[in-house]
Amino acid sequence: MASRLTIVPSHLRVEPSPLIDNEPQSLYELAWTYAPGCMVAFDTVTDEIIDVNPSAEALSGYSREELLGLNIAILHPHDERKRVEVELLDNLWQSSRHTGFHIQSKDGKCTPVSIVSSKFTKVNGRSMAVLIYFDISEHVIKEHQLSTQNWALSAYALVALALGKDHSTEAKLMQAICEAITQGSEYVLAWTGIAVDGPDKPIRIVASAGSALGYIDEISISWSEYVPEGQGPTGVCIRTSELQIMEDSDTSAKFKLWRERAREYGIRSCISIPFIINGNRHGALTVYSVRPKAFGDVVVEAFRHMAKEIGFGLHALEQERLLLKERKNVIEIEQQLTHALSNMVVPIVLAMEMRDPYTVGHQSRVAEIACAIGSEMGWSVSKLQGLRVAAQVHDIGKISIPAEILTKPGKLNMTEYEMLKEHVENGYMILKDIPFAWPIADIVRQHHEKLDGSGYPRGLKADAILYEAKVLAVADIVEAMVSNRPYRPGIKLYLALQEIEKMAGSQLDAEAVRICLDLFREKHFMVAGWIRD
Numbered sequence: 325m326a327s328r329l330t331i332v333p334s335h336l337r338v339e340p341s342p343l344i345d346n347e348p349q350s351l352y353e354l355a356w357t358y359a360p361g362c363m364v365a366f367d368t369v370t371d372e373i374i375d376v377n378p379s380a381e382a383l384s385g386y387s388r389e390e391l392l393g394l395n396i397a398i399l400h401p402h403d404e405r406k407r408v409e410v411e412l413l414d415n416l417w418q419s420s421r422h423t424g425f426h427i428q429s430k431d432g433k434c435t436p437v438s439i440v441s442s443k444f445t446k447v448n449g450r451s452m453a454v455l456i457y458f459d460i461s462e463h464v465i466k467e468h469q470l471s472t473q474n475w476a477l478s479a480y481a482l483v484a485l486a487l488g489k490d491h492s493t494e495a496k497l498m499q500a501i502c503e504a505i506t507q508g509s510e511y512v513l514a515w516t517g518i519a520v521d522g523p524d525k526p527i528r529i530v531a532s533a534g535s536a537l538g539y540i541d542e543i544s545i546s547w548s549e550y551v552p553e554g555q556g557p558t559g560v561c562i563r564t565s566e567l568q569i570m571e572d573s574d575t576s577a578k579f580k581l582w583r584e585r586a587r588e589y590g591i592r593s594c595i596s597i598p599f600i601i602n603g604n605r606h607g608a609l610t611v612y613s614v615r616p617k618a619f620g621d622v623v624v625e626a627f628r629h630m631a632k633e634i635g636f637g638l639h640a641l642e643q644e645r646l647l648l649k650e651r652k653n654v655i656e657i658e659q660q661l662t663h664a665l666s667n668m669v670v671p672i673v674l675a676m677e678m679r680d681p682y683t684v685g686h687q688s689r690v691a692e693i694a695c696a697i698g699s700e701m702g703w704s705v706s707k708l709q710g711l712r713v714a715a716q717v718h719d720i721g722k723i724s725i726p727a728e729i730l731t732k733p734g735k736l737n738m739t740e741y742e743m744l745k746e747h748v749e750n751g752y753m754i755l756k757d758i759p760f761a762w763p764i765a766d767i768v769r770q771h772h773e774k775l776d777g778s779g780y781p782r783g784l785k786a787d788a789i790l791y792e793a794k795v796l797a798v799a800d801i802v803e804a805m806v807s808n809r810p811y812r813p814g815i816k817l818y819l820a821l822q823e824i825e826k827m828a829g830s831q832l833d834a835e836a837v838r839i840c841l842d843l844f845r846e847k848h849f850m851v852a853g854w855i856r857d
Contacts, residue, residue: 362427362437362457366396368416368444369451371409383459385430396455401428416444416453427457436464470724494601494638498531501634505611506534508757512591513612515540516634518605519547519562527558527608536589536612543585547606552581561596561608567628568596572616592616595624597631601638609634629671686803689851691715693799693840696849698792700839710762711792718768718796721751733810748772749781763790771796774831794833798824798840801832806854817844817854 356363362380366373373391381388384399391398396413397405404425411422420441426434437457444453502514515532519525525548532540546554547562554560555578557568571593573579573586586592596610609631613619619627677684694715698708722730725747729740736744748769755765770793773779775786779797805820821841828837843849 359456360458361440362459364391364396364399364455364457365452366455367450368413368453371395371397371413374452380457383427383429383435383457385433390430399427399457401426401434412439412441412455416441419443425457427459436460495530497637498634499533501609501630501637502531502533505630510615510618511611511613512536512589513539514609516607516609517545517558517562518601518607524548524551525554527562530607534612536591539585539589539591539612543582556582557594557596558608558610561598561610562606565598565600565606567598567624567631569619569624570594570596571619574616590614593618595619595627597627599631599635599638601635686807687716687719689807689854690718690796690799690803692851693803694796696843697795697799697836697839700843701795701835706761707792710760710764711767711795713760713762714764714767714771714792715796715799717751717755717764718771718800719747719751720754720768721747721749723754724750731810735811745772745780763792766790767792767796769793771800773797775833776830778831791833795836798832798836801827802840803851821845 356377359377359379362383363377364373364380365375373394373396376384376388376391380391384391397408400408407425422439422441425437425439427437428434436459438460440456440458442454442456444451446452498516502516505511505514511534513532513534513536516530517527518530520528525546527545527547529540544553545556545558547559548554549563554563557570557579560566560578561568570576570579573583573592573594576583579586591612592614593616594610594612596608599607599609601607609627611627677686691712695708695712698711703711722744725744729736729744732740748771752765752769755768758764767790769781770784770789773782773784773789773793774797775789775794777783777785801824802817802820805823806814806817808814821844824832824837825841828834
């Protein structure tokens with residue numbers, strides 16, 4: 325039998341012996357030298373660094389010789405060092421993982437990291453432990469991008485709701501919009517201003533919301549091109565009717581007048597979007613972030629749409645006041661606002677369908693079929709509107725599914741199919757915090773459930789499934805079978821109807837199926853773009 329090899333790990337030696345200067349002489353040295361994670365060995369009594377591997381040197385910017393003997397907290401920003409002591413150094417009884425920390429390099433740059441801490445152990449009579457830092461910068465960037473996209477969808481819907489509600493004044497409407505933008509987001513301030521005619525051309529603040537409200541207290545802003553107060557993003561935006569982005573308050577020359585005040589509130593960047601009220605009054609929506617360069621393409625596009633809708637909303641408000649004054653056409657105005665709310669999902673649907681050309685129009689056709697079934701059931705206008713919105717976004721979760729899976733020409737394997745099934749939960753997560761007047765997120769989440777519990781994602785049965793989801797399921801199956809897909813051609817409508825007829829009462833709601841069959845077979849209902857067989 326071969327003898328067991330005993331190696332004293334060089335990375336736990338107290339004497340200087342940097343591994344990067346010599347070839348590794350043991351398995352331990354090899355792992356220590358080439359490990360992708362930043363490994364730091366330290367004395368658990370004094371918290372002094374005993375050794376670091378080359379990855380730690382590269383990420384921190386310090387040499388091994390500079391770090392030896394220093395307190396391990398030196399690797400962290402000052403405001404994290406207390407957490408390092410409490411969460412890491414005082415809890416070494418077992419190995420654990422930690423998030424929310426950063427390594428601060430020699431040049432001051434902070435890199436987000438996750439940390440794995442070892443259990444402390446005795447080596448040559450000395451109590452030691454190892455912290456392994458993993459650079460998660462790329463993950464944080466992707467997470468922020470996804471968060472930004474989700475925020476853009478949520479904020480757009482929240483603004484849509486604000487526009488759809490009954491606000492008696494422009495100020496109340498704009499206040500609702502500002503609150504919608506700053507609610508649960510990284511944006512610390514949103515305000516709307518209206519251009520006022522006069523010698524100094526001041527901008528009147530109409531509404532504002534956010535944690536940095538104090539920034540605009542007694543602030544002087546103009547839309548005149550001849551005064552310093554008119555050179556900021558809001559003044560230029562109103563004067564030129566063009567969107568303005570201030571990427572970094574610390575470096576923007578035109579923001580110099582407000583720089584110190586911005587620093588007090590942690591403001592680093594802003595976007596200002598123009599809108600027009602009733603064709604003649606000019607205004608702007610200005611939003612601030614604590615991050616420099618916070619306004620990427622997705623967010624900018626969302627704000628462009630918001631500005632247009634704000635203009636439409638303000639115009640509708642003025643029209644409503646006129647109609648109320650004349651005591652006529654009230655119903656017409658309400659219908660216009662409801663229709664406007666439905667149209668808010670159109671840009672979202674278009675963005676999704678751009679990723680999957682085979683399902684272009686699928687959600688709209690499903691909405692058409694589902695609403696026809698609901699109408700035959702005698703549902704109210706409001707309930708049908710909720711069903712239409714849910715149908716139009718029922719596959720919104722596919723935005724997180726790789727395009728190669730959505731457009732794969734062959735049959736999906738088990739892993740790909742399971743990934744595809746995640747779209748219902750993803751859709752629910754995107755929509756759940758949006759305060760629709762209807763249970764849109766739950767309807768979307770349940771549209772693949774079956775009466776017998778064989779559906780997904782939660783295996784709900786019978787009455788546990790919302791009736792809107794039952795109707796949506798019938799419409800979705802019929803449309804999907806009739807339409808072409810990359811992996812198969814569509815089937816004849818009569819064959820699709822035979823399939824749902826087999827599932828009636830067991831997997832699909834019997835009444836919804838009966839009405840769907842009657843619509844197509846007896847009433848000759850047809851969906852735009854289909855060919856009658």
